[in-house]
Amino acid sequence: MGQFTKHVFVCTTGGTCPTQGDTEGYVKAMRAALGKAGLHTEIRVNKSGCFSQCGNGPMVVVYPEDVWYAGVKAEDLDEIVQSHLVGGKPVGRLLYQPGKPGPNVIVQKDKH
């Protein structure tokens, strides 16, 4: 019944994700990469509102698989596209672990 084999949503308008990365740019970059791979009609990337996981971003979710990524950096996008979206293998190191900051978020440790 679905229109896409994978439908990717990037939080671009939440309170924190867009401050943690150029999330609108993430959408453009993934679309461009999927276009090069000839998959732009079967895999859709969309901007989305807030996923209510604030502080763990930038957040990216892939449906219908229900795979969630946290702390996604711009330099991670190619791996997400090539390994997961094209190759079908999710990027384990970036998977969201609720309640923990994203894998790539630098946690400021208390100096004292």
Add this chain to the structure above:
Amino acid sequence: MGQFTKHVFVCTTGGTCPTQGDTEGYVKAMRAALGKAGLHTEIRVNKSGCFSQCGNGPMVVVYPEDVWYAGVKAEDLDEIVQSHLVGGKPVGRLLYQPGKPGPNVIVQKDKH
């Protein structure tokens, strides 16, 4: 791995959906109804960019089930919430049939 039992996306920024209904209002209405049902933490409703199904809107998609609705009117929202999101039974009459205009779209027939 997912954060929500159902994750609903409403096209609010595509070229046609927002002209076919108050789609931002759809998001607010569904969130309010889910809040009343006590399901606002397990079912998320988000605004989304264009699903590339222009002219068949307003479009609403429910993941991870991958259920697509077309031609959704404001007066259909309560049925979608109560039957599908709360009750688990998708609303058959509103399901998207690709290539056909939404169930509620009035098709202008050629008079000649």
